Amino acid sequence: MPAPAELGARLAEIEAQGLKRRRRVLEGGQGAHVRVDGRELLSFASNDYLGLANNAELVAEAQLAAGRFGVGAGASHLLTGHHALHERLEVELAAFVGLPAALLFASGYMANLGVLGALLGRHDAVFADRLNHASLVDAALLSRARHHRYPHLDLTALDRMLGESPARVKLIATDAVFSMDGDIAPLAELLDLAQRHDAWLYVDDAHGFGVLGREGRGSLEHASSLTPHPSLIYMATLGKAAGVFGAFVAGSEALIDWLIHKARPYVYTTASPPMLAAAVSRSLRLIRAGERRRERLAALIARLKSGVAGLPWRLLPSDTPIQPLVVGGNAEAVRLSEALLARDILVPAIRPPTVPAGTARLRISLSAAHTEADVDRLLTALHEIACGD
Ligand SMILES: *Cc1c(COP(=O)(O)O)cnc(C)c1O
DSSP: OOOGGGHHHHHHHHHHTTOOOOOOOBOSOOSSEEEETTEEEEEOOOSOTTSOTTOHHHHHHHHHHHHHHOSOOOSBIIIIIOOHHHHHHHHHHHHHHTOSEEEEESOHHHHHHHHHHHHOOTTOEEEEETTOOHHHHHHHHHHTSEEEEEOTTOHHHHHHHHHHOOOSSEEEEEESBOTTTOOBOOHHHHHHHHHHTTOEEEEEOTTTTTTSSTTSOOHHHHSTTOOOOTTEEEEEESSSTTOSOOEEEEEOHHHHHHHHHHOHHHHTSBOOOHHHHHHHHHHHHHHHTOHHHHHHHHHHHHHHHHHTTTOSSEEOSOOSSEEEEEEESHHHHHHHHHHHHHTTEEOOEEOTTSSOTTOEEEEEEOOTTOOHHHHHHHHHHHHHHHTTO
16 A cells, blocks of 8 residues: 555556546436536446436435435434434335345445444454455455355355354355346355355345346345345345435344444444435335336346347346446457447446456446437447447
8 A cells, every 4th residue: 555655656557557547427317318527428337227316206205305304314323313214214124125124224335344343253254255246345354254255156165165164153245136247146045055054144135126026125036935034134225226325234133133233334323314215215115116117127138138149249147237248358348438438328347356357348237217229329339349430
C-alpha cells in the first residue's frame, strides 16, 4: 500500500495496466435508456433486473412515507431509529422467503460483514466458493476465521475440506447467483453438506432475489428440493431487482436475535430511512405479482443467447439476467466496450481483479425494462464490431 509520497506513482501504475477506473455520471433515472455524461445511451449496465428502480408506484410510496415520517431515521436501530415500517418489512421479508425471521441491514456489503463477524472468530473457519462476491471475501477476512476457498461449485473438494478442518465453528459461504458469471449454486446439495458437517450455510442471493422462482422469492424458491433448516442463513439485497436500497438477512429466530446483539455493522450504524422500507414493502408486492416481468426477462435472455451465435466471443452458460460475454484480454474487453459506446450502447468491461486474469468480459445485464428491439440493437452492434466495422 502506498505511503503519501508514492500515491501518484502507484496511480500511474494502475493506469499503465489498463485498470484505471472512471465514474460515469448518470443524469436521469435508472433504466434501459439512460442519460449519462450528457448522452442518451441504451444501457445493459444495471442490476435493476425488473425495471423497478424508477417505478411510479414505488416512487409514490416513498414520497408518501417521506411526507409522513421524514427522510432520515435519525438513530441506529437499537436506539430510536427502528421504525414501525422497518418492523413490518422484516415480517414481510421473512414470510416472503419462507424463513422464521429477518433483519434489515443498510446494505448487502454490511450484512455480509455483520453476519460472518457475528458468527466466526479466530478458531473458526469459512469455506468460500472461489467466485464469491468481494464483500464475502472481506467479511471472511474481517472475521479472522480461517479462510478456505474451494474451486467454483466443486462440492467434492468442499466436502473434503470440511472433513479435514479442525475448526470449532464452520461456515460455508456462497453466492446463490454468481455476480460475474450468472450461474446458480446448488443450494439443496450445499445445505445437505452443511448439515452433515454441522456447519452454517450462508447464502448471498443479491442477484436471485426478485428474479428466481415463480413468484420471485429468490434462490430458495428456485431450489425447490431444499428444506429450510436452522443452519441456513439467507441474505438478499434490496438495491438490485427490488429496485430500492438495503439488504436483509433471514433465518431462525435465535439467529436473528444473535445478530441484533452481535452484528457490529447492524449495531453501530444509523437505520436506513423509513421511506425506503415503505418502498421495499411495495416492491415486494410488485415482485410477487411480477410473473410477466420475469417471463419477459426469460424471453430476452433466450433472444440474446441465440443471437450471439457466430460471434468470436462466447457467453458463459447462464440462465439469469447476468450474461457475461468473455473476451479475454483487458485491453480487448475495453476496446469492445468502447466500440459499443461509440454506438451509444453501454455495456461495462469487467476486468481483473474483479474476475480472474485472462477472463475479462463484457457483463451484459438484462432487465425487464428492455425490449426485444433493445436486445437486437446490441446484437447488431456486436456483429458489426466483430466484422471489423
Ligand atoms: C451487490 C452485491 C452485494 C452488496 O450489496 P449492496 O447492497 O450493494 O451493498 C453483496 N453480494 C453480492 C453477490 C452482490 O452482488
